[in-house]
Amino acid sequence: MKTVLVRAAMAALLIATGPAEAGHYMAGPAEVGHHVGRAAEVRHHAAGPAEIGHRVLTADVLAASRRPEIVEGQDAHLTFTVGSATAGRGHKAYGVLKVPAGKDAGYDIPVVVLHGARPGPVLAVASGAHGTEYASIIAVERLIDAVDPAQLSGTLILVPLINVPSFERIVPHVNPTDNKSMNRFYPGDPNGTQTDRASFVVTREVVDKCDHLIDLHGGDLDENLRPYSYWTVTGNQKQDAISRAMVLAFGLDHIIISADRPKDPKASRYLENTASTRGKPSFTAEAGRSGPVDPKDAAVLVTGVQNVMGHLKMLSRAAPAPAKPVWVGQIVTVAADREGIFHPAVDRDAHVVKGAKIGSVTDYLNRPLQDVLAPESGIIMFVRALPSLKKGDTIANVGVVSTDPR
Numbered sequence: 001m002k003t004v005l006v007r008a009a010m011a012a013l014l015i016a017t018g019p020a021e022a023g024h025y026m027a028g029p030a031e032v033g034h035h036v037g038r039a040a041e042v043r044h045h046a047a048g049p050a051e052i053g054h055r056v057l058t059a060d061v062l063a064a065s066r067r068p069e070i071v072e073g074q075d076a077h078l079t080f081t082v083g084s085a086t087a088g089r090g091h092k093a094y095g096v097l098k099v100p101a102g103k104d105a106g107y108d109i110p111v112v113v114l115h116g117a118r119p120g121p122v123l124a125v126a127s128g129a130h131g132t133e134y135a136s137i138i139a140v141e142r143l144i145d146a147v148d149p150a151q152l153s154g155t156l157i158l159v160p161l162i163n164v165p166s167f168e169r170i171v172p173h174v175n176p177t178d179n180k181s182m183n184r185f186y187p188g189d190p191n192g193t194q195t196d197r198a199s200f201v202v203t204r205e206v207v208d209k210c211d212h213l214i215d216l217h218g219g220d221l222d223e224n225l226r227p228y229s230y231w232t233v234t235g236n237q238k239q240d241a242i243s244r245a246m247v248l249a250f251g252l253d254h255i256i257i258s259a260d261r262p263k264d265p266k267a268s269r270y271l272e273n274t275a276s277t278r279g280k281p282s283f284t285a286e287a288g289r290s291g292p293v294d295p296k297d298a299a300v301l302v303t304g305v306q307n308v309m310g311h312l313k314m315l316s317r318a319a320p321a322p323a324k325p326v327w328v329g330q331i332v333t334v335a336a337d338r339e340g341i342f343h344p345a346v347d348r349d350a351h352v353v354k355g356a357k358i359g360s361v362t363d364y365l366n367r368p369l370q371d372v373l374a375p376e377s378g379i380i381m382f383v384r385a386l387p388s389l390k391k392g393d394t395i396a397n398v399g400v401v402s403t404d405p406r
């Protein structure tokens with residue numbers, strides 16, 4: 001076995017003040033890059049009662065499932081319940097996760113349960129934590145009808161739109177009800193604001209009931225993003241091998257190694273990390289950009305989930321791994337240090353050398369303020385899609401290519 005050398009994917013914050021100060025980094029709390037925390041990892045095994053039963057399903061258990069009085073563990077049951085949705089074997093059920101009212105209003109998170117005709121793993125797929133990352137939301141919407149529960153082994157939980165207020169009000173990055181990112185407050189708090197309470201419900205109803213979780217994201221309204229997955233290194237080799245195989249099966253050819261996520265399941269912050277810290281091999285993937293849904297972006301996410309389901313033997317489907325995935329060992333975030341008008345000089349997926357011009361900033365009368373330079377050589381994972389620029393906004397994420405960490 002090769003030594004695993006993982007460069008912690010610290011989301012460094014570069015204050016891009018032009019040539020004189022290019023290269024000045026301020027290691028930030030991995031907050032800058034938005035969505036997925038762009039760096040950070042986890043591990044831990046906290047097997048809860050909800051896990052019992054999923055992995056012990058055999059023909060005997062299946063037979064036992066016809067005698068409900070002796071069956072324990074939800075997957076062995078003839079039905080599977082998430083929120084208000086209860087599906088029988090071979091069926092699909094629609095429902096909601098009720099976020100109760102508290103300090104502020106409650107709301108319903110839509111959920112679908114596809115309970116396979118045969119037992120198997122429980123896979124949860126979520127999107128819309130950022131409700132304007134449309135390609136990922138549309139991808140999960142399509143999965144609702146793309147998967148036939150009669151052909152399914154195991155159970156598929158689909159949560160296409162966690163952040164309904166963001167979607168309805170077209171507000172990027174946060175839940176406009178409490179101004180919190182809905183991928184930062186896991187495992188949630190039943191006594192907190194709406195985002196905290198929603199995160200708590202998702203943890204209880206989705207994370208606790210699944211064996212694996214895939215969290216889908218994409219370029220938000222202001223992001224021109226190339227597709228990629230994250231592979232979380234928890235330090236638990238067995239779990240990491242499973243999640244790595246899932247990421248490879250998903251099929252995106254760029255994979256960010258993320259090795260510094262919180263380890264404490266009580267402070268897991270991110271949705272994927274909430275599953276990973278509870279011992280459930282899981283990952284995050286992103287595709288799509290700024291506004292209109294490119295069918296290719298949605299399709300790559302739909303196919304990716306189906307590939308993982310093939311890998312997990314939930315569907316009979318071969319999942320070819322990408323021939324030569326590009327491993328990204330570090331993400332360097334370039335953030336704005338002033339307001340102005342941003343003019344990109346590169347497209348998503350551009351390969352840049354350190355010091356190359358990524359774009360420029362002018363004032364509101366077209367007078368040059370600064371050039372934005374690449375802080376490292378790497379790949380433009382996403383670049384700001386809109387001219388609007390205020391201090392602190394992310395201008396670009398540069399992915400520094402690594403070697404295969406295996």
Ligand SMILES: [Zn+2]
Binds near residue numbers: 129130133
């Ligand atoms: Zn996101």
